[in-house]
Amino acid sequence: MRWAKRILQNLVLLSSLTIAVVLISVAFAVYLWQSTDAGRLPAKTAVVLHAINNNLVTLDIDVRPPRIVSGGGGGSPLLREDLYVPVVGDVQVPVRIYRPQGEGPYPIIMYYHGGAFMEGYGSIETHDNIVRSLASRTESVVISVGYRVAPEHIFPAAVEDSYAALQWAERNAGSFNGDPDTISVAGDSAGGNIATVMTLMARDREGPEITSQVLFYPLTTFQDVDLRSREIYDSGYYLLSRQVMYRARDLYTPEEMMWSNPYTSPLQADNLSDLPPALIITAEFDPLRDEGEAYAKRLFESGVHVRATRYRGVMHGFVSFYEVMQSGRYGLQEASSFLRQAHGGVLQESPYQLQVRQSPQGIDRVREQAEAFAIAAYLLGRTGADLLTP
Template sequence: MPLDPGAQRVLDLIRSFGRPPLHELTPAEARAGNVAARPLLQPDPPDVAMVAELACPGPAGPVRLRHYRGRGTADGAVLPCLLYLHGGGWVIGDLDSHDQICRSLANHLGAAVIAVDYRLAPEARFPAAVEDAVAALQFVASEAARLAIDPARIAVGGDSAGGNLAAVLALMGRDGTVPAPGFQMLLYPATDMVGNTPSTQRFTEGYPLTAAGMRWFIDHYAPDRAQRMDWRASPLRAASLAGTPPAFVMTCGHDPLLDEGIAYARRLDEEGVAVTHLHVADQMHAYLGMGRLVPAADLTLRQAAAALRLHWRLD
């Protein structure tokens, strides 16, 4: 499937800048490049009913959170909540990198979204991001009344590395080690740090995420190869996915993570988990953060939100 014209414009823009590929940069350089690209790629953040900065206790100190309430929601109304983990390969990204995505989801859901600023590698390696995600979920569940959140309708979600963390939280909730989320929203998720799939071999250059770029991320986050087999790093390697909550899984065609995302959606289905799998054949990894040039980004966010609204019986 040919690449979407908007996504192709992004690739042309990247080439015009002549930047080295991700795997040739230091983490600091990669983060600076991500910040510089945001105004060029992201649309203006939409207004929401409320944005509030929060923090919760974490294993290495406070974990920053950002609480959004969708436009049109009543002040003080008890809302369902999506706990959102940002993408960026466990190395890049923060509350600001995904502010526009979280605002859009809050509005499309007509609900609350709480974003998590988990620790990044290589300064904090696996399982630091998992530990901070756990702390955030425990906080939202325990403080639901104060936050005007319905504790019976808490979902987890995220894109790429954030989808990885959301899948892990869903497994932990199934096992009773964290409050059990009721839904998992996995957007082009990373699910396996070990496998060498055909899609990994196919996307080797010219894209925002390539096979070499993914290896760069994994080497920073989980340099110990034995840890990569841990299901908290590679949820596709969990012995069973049965009993995890209903899922929305999105994959895209021009993405080295394509095959592992498809494999995760297939396993969920085969093991009795209700799953909606959306495959966007003409898009590339990370396009959800490129809505200024890729209008389909907002359509996908609307589709993900619609699946969650249906689960929450908001429609």
């Protein structure tokens, strides 16, 4: 029986060596993926970006992270309705409504999806997870607007559609148990631009009155402004490239005079006073970071109550990854809390300063690291050792 015992020992040793080699390979791969020209990334961010940039997950669009897994924000089940609403002339655009079950009336949030203002880069479908989660977390009616996009429809089609949908929501609030006196706007990237433009249009056109605005990493200017983040994170590796930004500008605003319009470039608007309280969330590794933060400062200087938070260690579009990235969950939680406070009339003003939120710490950091290595092991096992190249 000694030979059997020896074979068993050898098998255990071989298994241990195999596991050790796998762990070392995974650790080495993650280490390589964390190293970028713009700085060292947290493990989870590095793994997610590597998977996307090497086409290891299905992308819906180029500038927004894909829906990796499905999920909501907890709470009671929501009612969903898809319909079309009239905007300009005989034109109708799609909207998707998520609302709590019950009589309400519930606060209304108009959500404007990102996607560089261009066909094929974003839609109601690609941003469905954020919309559902906001509705669940805020106990609000959330209306996602499918505004028209370039190249077929240039400025101002997108903002006029979005404003018409805002007016429609106010007029028809009773049909979906919404409160017409409590309407907020929210959006990400290009949708963040549209969301804040809605506050300008509502002010300039005398309504509807907007309670608050939440802007996730918004584009705030089409002009050629010297912004450091546009220079150092413009490669596209962080999910938004200079090439895409220029293409969006050429297609959405083909005439240079459009770039200075306050409804395209609110950062350079002459008048930003009398706008609703704002929460602006930016990402460290994002070409739009600096203009979002500059816009927050301009709002504050114009007398608007502003909260601004930069999330460390994450990229453009990170909130869309809330199902797999803790920082995305933090961002969604912050936005939901801000909206609940605004809707309840309990927002407390405080001196403005940019808050910098660190990467997950403590148990959340341990969980992020473990999940990052697990995902990396899966990717390596599925595609082979060629993934070791950065």
